[in-house]
Amino acid sequence: MLPVQVNRLTVQEAGDRYVELVRAKTVTGALSPSTAEVYARDVATFVRLAGPGRVLDDLTGEDVDAVLLAFARKPDERRKRDGQDKSSGGNTGQSAASQARFRRSVSALFRHATSAGWVHLDPMAASSVRARERGGLRPERRALTREQAEGLIEAAASPAAPPAETAGSGAGRRRRADQRTEVRDALVVLLLTTLGPRVSELVRANVEDFYTNDGVRYWRIFGKGGRTRDVPLPDAVASALDAYLAVRAGGDGEKALLLSWRGRRLARGDVQAVIDRVQRQVDPGRRRAVTPHGLRHTTATHLLADGTDMDAVRRVLGHSDLSTLGRYRDDLPGELEVAMGSHPLLRRRRGRAVRDDQAGPDA
Numbered sequence: 001m002l003p004v005q006v007n008r009l010t011v012q013e014a015g016d017r018y019v020e021l022v023r024a025k026t027v028t029g030a031l032s033p034s035t036a037e038v039y040a041r042d043v044a045t046f047v048r049l050a051g052p053g054r055v056l057d058d059l060t061g062e063d064v065d066a067v068l069l070a071f072a073r074k075p076d077e078r079r080k081r082d083g084q085d086k087s088s089g090g091n092t093g094q095s096a097a098s099q100a101r102f103r104r105s106v107s108a109l110f111r112h113a114t115s116a117g118w119v120h121l122d123p124m125a126a127s128s129v130r131a132r133e134r135g136g137l138r139p140e141r142r143a144l145t146r147e148q149a150e151g152l153i154e155a156a157a158s159p160a161a162p163p164a165e166t167a168g169s170g171a172g173r174r175r176r177a178d179q180r181t182e183v184r185d186a187l188v189v190l191l192l193t194t195l196g197p198r199v200s201e202l203v204r205a206n207v208e209d210f211y212t213n214d215g216v217r218y219w220r221i222f223g224k225g226g227r228t229r230d231v232p233l234p235d236a237v238a239s240a241l242d243a244y245l246a247v248r249a250g251g252d253g254e255k256a257l258l259l260s261w262r263g264r265r266l267a268r269g270d271v272q273a274v275i276d277r278v279q280r281q282v283d284p285g286r287r288r289a290v291t292p293h294g295l296r297h298t299t300a301t302h303l304l305a306d307g308t309d310m311d312a313v314r315r316v317l318g319h320s321d322l323s324t325l326g327r328y329r330d331d332l333p334g335e336l337e338v339a340m341g342s343h344p345l346l347r348r349r350r351g352r353a354v355r356d357d358q359a360g361p362d363a
Contacts, residue, residue, distance in 0.1 A: 009118050011059070012052035015043045018109050029226025034200055034268075042105030045071060057119045061126025064106065068129040072099050103129075142294040143301040149193060151286030156189035156278050157236065181261055187244045188258065188266075188274045190237045192292055196299025196317050197221055199271050199292040206255040207248075210241060217241065223318040231316055 009017070019040045025031040031039075049067045050059060073093045094102070106124065113119045144152065191202060201221050209220045210233075217238040218230045233241065249263055256265035266274075271292050279287055290298070296317065303313045314322050 006057050006120055007116075007118050008055050008057055010052065011047050011050050011054050011056050014056040014113060014118050015047040015052075015109070018112055019043050021112070032200060032224060035224070038101070039105050039108065042102050043109055045074075045102070046106050046109065056113060059119075059123050061123045061128070064123045064127045065129045067106070068099070068103060068127065071102050072129075142290075143297040144193075144288060144290055144294070146302065147286050148282075148288050148290075149298050149302065151282040152189060152275075152278060152290075153193055155281040156186040156193075157240070183240075183244045183247050184258060184266075185274045185278055187237075187240045188271060189278050189295075190240050191219075192271075192275070192295040193298060194234055194237055195219070195231055196296040198223070198296065198318070199268050201318070202271065202292070203256075203258060203266050203268050205257040207245070207257050208255065209257070221318060225320070227318065227320070229315055229318050 022031065022036050022039045022043075026033050026036050046067060049070045050063065071094060076094055076098065110119065110122045110124050114122045188202070191197060192199075201223055204222060205219070209222070211218055211220065217233040219233060220228055220230050222228050248257075248259060254263060254265070258266040260266055260270065275290065275292065275295070279289070300313055300317060303316070304310065310322060
C-alpha cells in the first residue's frame with residue numbers, strides 16, 4: 001500500500017538517518033560493527049554520487065543506474081594502496097564483487113526508505129545495471145582440491161622449527177617465547193580449513209569460547225546477526241588448540257585467543273599473512289594461493305563431497321538458509337565419475353553380479 005504522504009527528505013538526510021539506524025543495530029547484535037561500517041561507507045558513496053541536495057523520492061531508475069555505473073568506474077583505492085599502477089591499461093574500476101556489494105547496500109537503503117515513507121516507489125525495481133555474474137568472479141576455483149588442502153594441513157600440523165636466535169641487530173639473543181608464532185599459525189590454518197569460520201569470527205574468538213562437554217571440545221562461534229553456534233573440534237584441531245594454549249602468552253588477562261607476538265589481538269588483515277607463511281612450507285606441486293574465504297569454500301566443498309548432511313554443513317558454516325550452501329560448493333575433479341561409478345540404484349545389482357562371479361560356473 002502506497003504511503004499517503006511522502007516525507008521528502010534529501011538524499012543526505014535519508015542517508016544519515018539510515019546509517020544511524022544501521023549503527024544502532026550493532027548494539028543489539030543484529031549487525032556486526034564491521035558490517036555496519038561497510039553499509040555506512042556504501043551509503044556515503046551513494047549520497048555523494050547521487051547528489052546530497054536532491055530529494056530522495058525524485059530519484060528514478062535511470063538515476064540509480066547512473067550512480068551504479070559511476071561507482072563501477074570509480075578507481076579501487078585498495079589497489080592503489082597495494083602499489084598497483086593505475087596508469088596501465090588494466091581494469092581501473094571496481095571489482096564485480098564490490099559492485100554487487102554496493103548494489104545490495106543501495107537496495108537495502110531504498111527498501112527501508114519505501115517502508116519508512118521516504119519514497120513512493122522503490123527505484124531499484126526499474127534499475128537495469130547489474131555487476132557481472134558471480135561466475136565471472138571466479139577465473140580460478142576458490143576451494144582447494146583435496147591434495148592442496150591436505151598439503152596445507154600437513155604443513156600447518158608440522159611447522160618448520162623456529163630459529164634459535166633472532167636476526168638483525170639483536171642477533172645473539174634467544175627468541176622470546178611469545179614469538180613462537182608457528183604454533184599459532186598452525187591453529188589458524190586448521191580452524192579455517194576444517195571449520196570454515198568467517199575471518200571476522202576467527203579474530204573475534206576468545207579463549208573462553210572454547211569448552212569441553214562429555215569429552216568433546218567445542219568452539220562457541222559468535223556469528224553474523226548476533227547468532228551463535230557451537231561447533232565440535234576434530235581431534236587434530238583440538239590437539240593444535242592445546243599446543244597453542246600451552247605457549248600462548250596471555251599477559252594482562254588478555255581474552256583474545258589469537259595474539260600477535262606483541263601480545264595483541266590478531267587483526268583481520270594478519271590472517272592472510274599467516275596462510276601465506278604456512279603455504280611456503282607446502283610442496284610446490286600441491287601449493288595454490290588461497291584466501292581465508294577460499295578456505296571457507298574448501299570446508300563446505302569437501303564436507304558436502306564426502307556426503308555430510310547438508311544441514312550439518314549449514315550449521316558448521318553458520319548459514320541461516322540452506323540455499324546459501326550452493327554458493328560455497330565448488331566442483332571437484334573426478335567427483336561425477338565417482339558418483340556415477342557407485343550409483344545407489346545399481347549397487348544391489350552390482351553386488352549380485354559379484355556374488356555370482358564368486359560362486360563360479362558350477363554353483
